[in-house]
Amino acid sequence: MQNLKLTLTGLTFLGLATLAGCSFPGVYKIDIQQGNVVTQDMIDQLRPGMTRRQVRFIMGSPLIVDTFHANRWDYLYSIQPGGGQRQQERVSLVFDNNDQLVGLSGDFMPGTSREQEIMGSPADSTSPASTMPEQPAQPQQQAPQDEPAKPGSTEEELQREIDSIRTEPVPTPTPIDTSSD
Template sequence: MTLLASLTLASCSTILNNLPGVYSIDIQQGNMIDQSMIDQIRPNMNKRQVLYIMGSPMLTDAFHPNRWDYLYSNQPGGEPRMQKKVSLFFDGDRVIGIQGDFKPSALPVIKESEETTVDLPPRDLEKTMWEKITNLFGIDDIDRSTESDRLTEPGPATSEPTINYPDDSMPR
């Protein structure tokens, strides 16, 4: 009876995993690696440049500090698992070799820019924000003289201030 129950449970899981129309998720693990990333790696690149292109390595070995391993595993929707591996070798701070499932290209990589340029029309700065707001409410009688106009207006002829005392209360 126990043998029959264990066989039944084992076959149920096999049948349930392979039913048509049942959704199973894609499982991705590790650093996503593709050929365009490997094509950008060049001899004598420093570790910082490699980090920018490839990201942090999945494995760093304490016994081999000059070797970075990148692993990528993908199992789309219950299909067989696909695994890619790339190892980069360094001499000090410089790349000296690549080993793994990808081959670097011999041609220089020309990466197209994904940036776009937008031309903006020039801004109309004739009025300040305060002037625009007051014009909405119909307040147009604000003194519009600028500071340069105020500086050029004629002032008093003497530089000493004039003091007017009432009656005969002038100090003596």
């Protein structure tokens, strides 16, 4: 009788330990996100000559500020959907000695949206990948299309909406007057 109780207790613990390591189908697994969320809209707002404060306002605090490269900020973002492959994106911003933005490199480029990459629109191949455009205020030239959109089609409506979008410049904050009268 005593041996039967010990055997059942041992088998119960063995069974629970075995089940603890298994993953059952249909069990919810959480998405694991780490780092700074960076969007193409954030990158499109960056302009050469912006101060560190302005960049921090748009992008948030950098994940990595390297002590050996004080003029470089690194933004890293990774996500692992529940049970899926881990995906990672990286953006590095470079400042000059006057604390002004001079370039960026990484997975996001100015003026190249994820939609353009998916649809296969070519990016501006004349600018190097690790620098920012010199004159961001000018509209980008569109690549010639093989066939124009048919009048009244969804493609034409979307193109009309895209063409009507106007970007807004990032407001420069005015310094607070700390002098007391």
